[in-house]
Amino acid sequence: MKKDEMTGRERMEAALARRNADRVAVFPNNYYQASRTCGMSVSEYASSGETISKAAIAGYRHFGYDAITAATDVAVEGEACGSKAERPPDSPACIITPAVLDYPDFDRLKVPNPYKDGRMHRIIEATGRCREAVGKEALITATAMGPFNLAAQIRGVQPILMDTLTAPDFFEKLLDFAVMVSVEYCKALIDAGADMIIYGEAICSPQMISPELYRKVVLPRQQKLISVMKSYGMKWSIIHICGNIYPILEDVAKTGADCIDIDYNVDMQKAKTLTGLPVRGNLDPSGVMLLGKAQDVDQEAKKVIKTTMEGGGLILGTGCCCAPDTPFENISALINASKNYGWFN
Numbered sequence: 001m002k003k004d005e006m007t008g009r010e011r012m013e014a015a016l017a018r019r020n021a022d023r024v025a026v027f028p029n030n031y032y033q034a035s036r037t038c039g040m041s042v043s044e045y046a047s048s049g050e051t052i053s054k055a056a057i058a059g060y061r062h063f064g065y066d067a068i069t070a071a072t073d074v075a076v077e078g079e080a081c082g083s084k085a086e087r088p089p090d091s092p093a094c095i096i097t098p099a100v101l102d103y104p105d106f107d108r109l110k111v112p113n114p115y116k117d118g119r120m121h122r123i124i125e126a127t128g129r130c131r132e133a134v135g136k137e138a139l140i141t142a143t144a145m146g147p148f149n150l151a152a153q154i155r156g157v158q159p160i161l162m163d164t165l166t167a168p169d170f171f172e173k174l175l176d177f178a179v180m181v182s183v184e185y186c187k188a189l190i191d192a193g194a195d196m197i198i199y200g201e202a203i204c205s206p207q208m209i210s211p212e213l214y215r216k217v218v219l220p221r222q223q224k225l226i227s228v229m230k231s232y233g234m235k236w237s238i239i240h241i242c243g244n245i246y247p248i249l250e251d252v253a254k255t256g257a258d259c260i261d262i263d264y265n266v267d268m269q270k271a272k273t274l275t276g277l278p279v280r281g282n283l284d285p286s287g288v289m290l291l292g293k294a295q296d297v298d299q300e301a302k303k304v305i306k307t308t309m310e311g312g313g314l315i316l317g318t319g320c321c322c323a324p325d326t327p328f329e330n331i332s333a334l335i336n337a338s339k340n341y342g343w344f345n
Contacts, residue, residue: 002343008066009195012139016196016236016258016278018313024305024342025315026335027067027139027280028289029261030322032092033331034059041090042324046072049125056126057133063331066315067139067196070126072119074200077145077181078153080118081109090324098156103170109154111180114188124192131193139236142194144186146201146239147221148209150178157203164213175221186229196236197229199257205243214248219255226256238280242320249274264288264319268308278313283334285318290326294333301337309342316342 005022006014014021035045037058045055052070060068073092075085082099100106114120127142134140145153151174152160163171186197201222204214226237239252240261252260253275262271262281272279283289283300292300301316308314316338322331 001339007136008064008138009136011066012315013236015313015315018278018311020312020344023344024309024338025066026317026338027065027141027315028318028322028331028334029285029320030059030318030326030331031056031069031071032324033322033326036324036328037062042092043087043089046087046093046119046122049122049129052122052126053129053133056130060134060138062328063335065138065335067141068130068134069141069143069198070123070130071143071198072123074145074149074202075153076119076123077112077150077185080112080114080120080185081154081181083153095153095156098154098159100155100174103167106170106174106177109177111177111184114185120185120188124188127189127194128192135193139195140193141196141198141238142189142192143198143200144182144189145178146199146204147175147178147182147225148204148218149201150182151175152203154178161203161208164209164217168217172217175218179221179225182225183228186225186234187232190229190232190234194234196238196258197234198238198240198261199225200240202240202242204241204248205245206247207243211247211251215251219251222255222257230256240320253277259315261317262319268304268314272308272311272313278315279308280315280317282317282319285320285322285326289318289330289334290323292330294327294329297330297333298337298340301334302341305337305341309344312344 011021011025015025035055075093079085083095084097085093086096087093237257238259239257259278264284
């Protein structure tokens with residue numbers, strides 16, 4: 001087997017710039033699964049900046065992927081805005097009582113202080129710890145909710161989907177507030193050492209809202225957020241939207257993000273060709289990564305590499321977040337696929 005000629009950081013930066021590296025970059029979405037490298041439950045992992053970074057660094061060291069992320073769940077920003085979250089012992093936290101139950105509640109919202117309110121400070125601390133420990137060798141990333149996802153954590157998914165039809169002006173006002181929250185949080189993450197922000201926008205999927213609504217109302221807010229953060233000093237960004245995003249794929253390319261996460265039901269090569277952007281993905285996190293065998297992971301990863309690596313711009317990974325109990329050997333098989341099939345020369 002050939003020996004690496006680049007660090008993970010260098011490999012990721014080459015992929016994001018659509019340059020050939022020594023081999024294909026690998027960065028699975030496995031921060032819950034990484035907690036198992038330290039024998040932690042999900043709640044133990046998410047309990048402090050120290051535990052989050054400890055597991056993230058241990059996972060990176062154990063498996064040898066090219067980037068590291070400090071993240072917990074989609075409720076972090078919403079909880080800081082006043083929503084109430086439930087924290088199961090071994091599952092991610094989730095919002096159970098939104099901050100805005102009725103329209104007048106909006107007037108009580110305040111942009112949270114990311115260093116004091118809710119659990120934001122844990123992610124900021126963990127990001128800084130990761131930067132200090134492995135920042136010279138791995139790309140340091142952090143996750144944040146995009147405007148629509150964050151608005152849904154403040155309002156509730158079902159109510160906000162109704163708002164798009166019955167209270168469109170309110171919906172837009174809430175999106176604008178979400179942009180302000182995300183800007184302040186992402187500034188703190190960048191100050192802590194994040195090279196890249198991964199924006200989660202799952203409910204922008206065409207399975208949730210119409211492409212027309214996305215283009216007209218949500219996309220401009222995503223563009224504003226990413227533009228502001230690039231001006232602040234964000235080096236790289238990825239946008240993640242779950243599911244079959246063919247109807248909005250070329251629109252997502254207009255967000256200003258440097259890379260697009262691709263779920264397992266979208267062809268990676270088509271996505272790269274249609275958008276002209278680097279792509280990350282896209283093994284099925286359930287059917288292949290969790291329930292499959294190492295040889296299944298190897299073969300699926302080989303397909304992605306062989307169809308998509310030409311011309312650079314491929315970050316091999318998973319279509320969405322891996323379950324905590326994803327087998328260790330399956331994560332290793334993903335990394336090894338790059339070493340077996342992903343050399344550029």
